[in-house]
Amino acid sequence: MTRFDYDDSDVVVVVGSGAGGGTLAHELCKRGFKTVVLEAGPHLTGEDYHNDEWKAFGQMAWTDPRTTSGSWAIAKDFPNLPAWIVKAVGGTTTHWAGACPRFKAHELAARTAYGDIDGASLLDWPITLSELEPYYDQAEIKMGVSHRHGRPPLPANNNYKVFANGAEKVGYRDYATGPYATNAEPYDGRPATVQDGFNFQGDKHGSKWSTLVAELPKAEATGNLDLRADSHVAQILHDTDGRATGVLYVDRNGTLRRQRAAVVCVAGNSIETARLLLLSASTQFPDGLANSSGQVGRNYMRHTTGTVWGQFDKPVRMYRGETMAGVIGDEARLDTDRGFAGGYYMQTIALGPAFFGKFVAPGSWGPALTDVVDKYLNTAGMWIVGEDMPQESNRVTLSETVDEYGLPAANVHFDDHPNDVLMRRHGHQQGAAVYKAVGATNTIETPPYPSTHNLGTCRMSQRPGDGVVDRFGRAHDVPNLFVSDGSVFTTGGAANPTLTIVALAIRQAEYIAGQYRTARS
C-alpha cells in the first residue's frame, strides 16, 4: 500500500471515492500523479455486504446528521434523511443500480431548448454533446455498459417481462433491458451477474461496475494511489494568493490531520461537496471557498422521481434478479406538448418486503398498507426518473445541527417546481397505464424516496458570476481547486447521472494532466 507524506505538497488530494472521485483518482494515477483519496466511510468489500435491506442500510448508508426544509414530501416523510447515498469506499457506486443513459443534446442546452420558465434558473451547459461523446465512449467501455460497444444485453427477469409487455401494449418502442453497467457475461475481470437480487445492498459478486471493484484497484496497481478510508475532510486550506494548499481531515482515530496538496478535487456527492466548500470559509473567502458568485449550494437538484407498482392476480416475484434491468425511454424525448419541459425515463425497480412496507406509502397503516403488502408476491415495480427544474432557492446550507466532530451539518431545502409536479403526475399516469395494459388489478403511486441523484450545488458555467466551476470543473475563484462529482451539473437532464459523472471525471483528469504537466516542465 502506497503512503505519501502529510507534508508532501506535490500530491493531488481527492475528497471522496465514488463515481467522480474514484474515476478521477484512477485516471490521475495512470498518468503518474501521486494521488491521495480521502474517503469518509469505511473500506467495505463484497464479503462484508449483507443480502438484507435494513442491515445493509445500517452498514452502508450516509446516516450522519442532516436536516431538511421546504415543501417537498421528503421533509415530511424522511426529515433527517434527505438523501440515500453511501458512506464507504466506492461511494454511491457501491449501491447504485447501474442505469447508464447518456444526456441528450438538448438537455445540455436546457435554457435554449425549454426557454425561460418562471421560477427556474435554467442555464446552458458550457459543453455540448459532441464534446462529451468521446468521453461517454470511454466511460461506457470502462464500465462495460450493456448494449454498448459490443456488450450484450441483460436477460429479461420477471419484473422486466411485465414492464416490457406493458410498454409494447401502450405503444412504446424505446424499451430494452439496458443500458446497464452490469455484466451479462464476464468482462474486464469481473464475472457475469448471478441475478441475486441485491444491488442497493452492495453487489457481493462484483459483476456491477463500481469504483470499489474497478477504478480503485486499478489505481492501486499503479503504485500512485494512497487511499485513506475513515477520513472525513473538515476543511480545505488556502494561502494568501487564494490557492488551495491542502485539507484538514479527521482520521479513523479521531485525530485531525493536515494533508498538503498541489491540487484539491472535491467529489463528496452534491450535498457534502457544497457543505465542505461552505465549511471552508475564511477571512479571504467569507461566504465559503469558491463562492464569490454566491452560487455554492444553490440549484440543488434531485431528479423528479416517483414509483409505480402494479399488482396482478398472478405471481411476479420482482425481487428475483437484477434490481433494475429495464428502461423505457419514450418519455425522455423533447416534447413540451405534454405540458411540461424535460423528459423522464421509466426503469424497473424491486424492493424486498422490508423496504416495500416502509416506502410504498410512507406513514400509512391499517388496510391501506396491509392490503398492498399482502399482494407483495404479485407486484411489479417501476421507478420514474426525470429532469427537475433548477431553482436558486433549492439549496444546501449549513444547519444549526452539528455532526460528531462539531461541524455544522447540511440543511437541504427543496420545493418542487410546478414543472416537477406536472411531470411526476404524468409519469404516474403513464406507469399505471403500462401495468393496466397487461392486467394489473390495481396500481399504487409511491412518492419520492430520499434522493439518490443529488446534483447541482456547484454548477458549471461559462461566466463566473453564473456558477461555481468552469467547463472542466475548475473553480472560477480558486485555480487549483476542482469539483469532480454531480455537483457540477448545470441542469439535471433525465438520465441517471453516474455515466455522465464518470465521463466528466475522465475529461477532467485529462485536463488536469495537461495543465500540471505543462506547469512542471
Added chain:
Amino acid sequence: MSTLLSDSQRRTLVDLLRAAFPHDTFPSGPYERTAQAVIDAAAASPRLQALLVQGLRDLDQQREVPFSELDRETAAVVLRGIADTPFFAGILDVAVVALYDDHEVWDVLGYEGASYDQGGYLNRGFDDLDWLPDPRIESYEEASA
C-alpha cells in the same frame, strides 16, 4: 434493558399492532416480536417509553372495555382516533420496520430473502414468469438492425 411496562400492557401493545397491521395470513409470532422491538426501542428512548406507559393506559380508557377486548371494527375506529398522536406515531415508526423485516412474515408473503449463498436466482427462477410472452431485450434499433 429495563422497561416500566407491565405484562398486560405488553399484550395490549401486541393487540394494537395486530389492529394497526391487519394481515389475516400473519401468525402471532411476528406481532409479538414487533412488540418486543418497540419495547426495546423504548428502553433506549425515555421519550418513547414515557409515551408507551401513558399511551397504553389511555388506550384502555377509550371504551367501556379494555382495548384488547374490542372487536376488530371498534379497535380500528379507536386507532383512527389516536392516529395523529406522538404515541401512535412513535410505535408506527419502529413497527413498520420490525414487522416487515420479520422472516416469518417474508415466508408468508413468499419472499425468499438472501440468495447469494445459494448462487443467486440465476438458476432459481429469476425469469420464470410464464403468464406473459417473452419480450425483446434489445432496443428497437438493435432488434430491427
